[in-house]
Amino acid sequence: GAVVSQHPSRVICKSGTSVKIECRSLDFQATTMFWYRQFPKKSLMLMATSNEGSKATYEQGVEKDKFLINHASLTLSTLTVTSAHPEDSSFYICSAYAGTSGRGSTQYFGPGTRLTVL
């Protein structure tokens, strides 16, 4: 159980275009989903926290107009990289969380999406 999928797994696009990445929790409902980006040989960097039915909370330094996040249902969150540029090329990973306040709980991660902007 606790499977999270991402689509697409890799995408190549031209500079200036927008790219949408989907994150789905397949066998559980996720009250909260998270989006990370990871550069080669580096650790994961949290970009934003996405709660179903409300606006995402972005980490400091992450442009909310650049990285649009929508969490339309308890099993789907999307990240849209708008007007992508080569510096946006990275590995984007989502995670999904379903837990109860006050107890230990776990985030389950998707397999990641490799974005290459030409």
Place this chain on the structure above:
Amino acid sequence: LAKTTQPISMDSYEGQEVNITCSHNNIATNDYITWYQQFPSQGPRFIIQGYKTKVTNEVASLFIPADRKSSTLSLPRVSLSDTAVYYCLVGDIAMDSSYKLIFGSGTRLLVRP
């Protein structure tokens, strides 16, 4: 959010036991300790989670001393396929804050034949 400190890298050989220690001096009362494994170009995979004492599952053990300021992930009899980056994280959800994990640099484990 509690900050974690881990060794940058470790080397081992097939069949050996590997212990990776993580320091988290500022761990809060409600924080749990979670370890993830990540292979190149893949999302992190949950390994084990604990609050205190010892937790064991089919792949690893997690040792947490009474003061909870550190934890040790133990991988028994590693194989080449255990070569990966291992992340130690602490955190928990609270009623008035969002639950988020802040990744440190992780430990790159290299298992040699």
